[in-house]
Amino acid sequence: MSAAPVTELPWYLPKQPARTTTKQITVIGAGIAGCTAAVALKRRGFEVTIVDRHPQAGSEASGNSQGIVYPKLSPRDDALPRINLAAIQFCSDYYQPFWDRGLGQQCGILVVPESPKKVADFALISQRFADQPDIVQSVSKQQLQALSGISLSAETALYFPQLGWLPPALICQQLLENNNIPLLQGDIHSLNHDADNNSWKLNSSDGQTIMCSETVVIASAFDCKNFAQSDFLPLRKIRGQITQLPSTAESSQLKTVICGEGYFTPAENGFHSCGATYNKDIFTPEVRDEDHRTNIEQIRATDSRLAATVGQPPIENLTGRANFRCTTADYLPIVGALPNVPEMIEDYAILRRDAKTVLETRGSYLPNLYVNCGMGSRGLSYAPLTAEILAAQIAGETPPLERELLNAMHPARFIIRDLKRSRI
Numbered sequence: 001m002s003a004a005p006v007t008e009l010p011w012y013l014p015k016q017p018a019r020t021t022t023k024q025i026t027v028i029g030a031g032i033a034g035c036t037a038a039v040a041l042k043r044r045g046f047e048v049t050i051v052d053r054h055p056q057a058g059s060e061a062s063g064n065s066q067g068i069v070y071p072k073l074s075p076r077d078d079a080l081p082r083i084n085l086a087a088i089q090f091c092s093d094y095y096q097p098f099w100d101r102g103l104g105q106q107c108g109i110l111v112v113p114e115s116p117k118k119v120a121d122f123a124l125i126s127q128r129f130a131d132q133p134d135i136v137q138s139v140s141k142q143q144l145q146a147l148s149g150i151s152l153s154a155e156t157a158l159y160f161p162q163l164g165w166l167p168p169a170l171i172c173q174q175l176l177e178n179n180n181i182p183l184l185q186g187d188i189h190s191l192n193h194d195a196d197n198n199s200w201k202l203n204s205s206d207g208q209t210i211m212c213s214e215t216v217v218i219a220s221a222f223d224c225k226n227f228a229q230s231d232f233l234p235l236r237k238i239r240g241q242i243t244q245l246p247s248t249a250e251s252s253q254l255k256t257v258i259c260g261e262g263y264f265t266p267a268e269n270g271f272h273s274c275g276a277t278y279n280k281d282i283f284t285p286e287v288r289d290e291d292h293r294t295n296i297e298q299i300r301a302t303d304s305r306l307a308a309t310v311g312q313p314p315i316e317n318l319t320g321r322a323n324f325r326c327t328t329a330d331y332l333p334i335v336g337a338l339p340n341v342p343e344m345i346e347d348y349a350i351l352r353r354d355a356k357t358v359l360e361t362r363g364s365y366l367p368n369l370y371v372n373c374g375m376g377s378r379g380l381s382y383a384p385l386t387a388e389i390l391a392a393q394i395a396g397e398t399p400p401l402e403r404e405l406l407n408a409m410h411p412a413r414f415i416i417r418d419l420k421r422s423r424i
Helices: 032-042 079-094 096-100 116-128 141-148 168-178 221-226 289-302 304-309 341-347 379-395 403-409 413-420
Strands: 024-028 047-052 109-111 137-140 156-160 183-185 190-194 199-203 209-213 215-218 235-246 257-259 271-275 319-328 334-339 365-373
Touching (some): 024 032, 032 168, 032 215, 032 365, 032 379, 047 209, 079 379, 079 403, 116 137, 116 156, 168 379, 190 365, 199 215, 215 379, 221 319, 221 365, 235 289, 271 289, 289 304, 334 341, 334 379, 334 403, 341 413, 379 403, 403 413
Parallel strands (some): 024 047, 047 183, 109 257, 215 365
Antiparallel strands (some): 109 156, 137 156, 190 199, 199 209, 235 271, 235 319, 334 365
């Protein structure tokens, strides 16, 4: 019997399986992506260490006081909304123990439409999920006040009852503490593979080797660009500033997160969090008054009555926080094995001439080196799922998503796309 014809490029399959002799893994980066990855690996019996330039987990992009488990659904059936749906379903269960202990609130999220097109999209989404009210519900104006606790100007909204907000830094810290995962302080600037010992050398800025590890996961957001092995990834560093707005007698009645042009959280310790800005070419971590104005305007654009509940506090008295998202052009995270870029380009060079060519050639990957990054403003939503995908891959298990969606998040997807478009 003849073999079945090859119908797809098996670029995601390694030419050679990863060779390991120990269960030792080092994760670079102690934000939500690194901490969830470390826990998923530890639960599979790996000996995991996290290394970060800060002494405490969640010190950078995961450091806001209130982070939103943000939902993003669509009436379309392409990869982005399907992955978002899988992510929010997975993370609502993942965070349940934290909510049960009083960390953050599983208060539900109301997403109000930003335009007539969004109103139409929301109607299609509510039809699609009509038999899954535990995921999302369409709510009328009459229901909005009962759910939110305040009067809103919106006529309709989507309600996600299983979602809410969390304190990301505390989640990161508890994930490590609860699973006895050590955090070592160190600023890793480069990686070198020692083929004789089948291990990676993790080096400081002066080239000194801080530690060695057979397997490494890079989960350091935009700092993935620091490493020669992952600098091909098309990442962008986007500044985001949040604003802390003092609660009022009226605004303190808010019971759910409100999302639209921006987001607005229920009060915690006398303050609401709102934001966040999207500054493409500003790289200062200093809090700026103009960004407070932008955040307040976003809330006004989201819902005028919501904005009215907090009045007009003096801009110069407001506090907030700024840090940096790590985003991708297709708005999807990056998770999986890091390719050997020169070999991949050579093996699949024919795609430049004919993007529809089907080869039996498998992909070339660096030994025991992985990445988990590119989550943009949805780190809390994506990280539990991408951590599970990564840990399953490293452990040789079947990942929890179908191959099409795994490939849509795979680090090597950019090489294959660029070859097909003759960009490289």
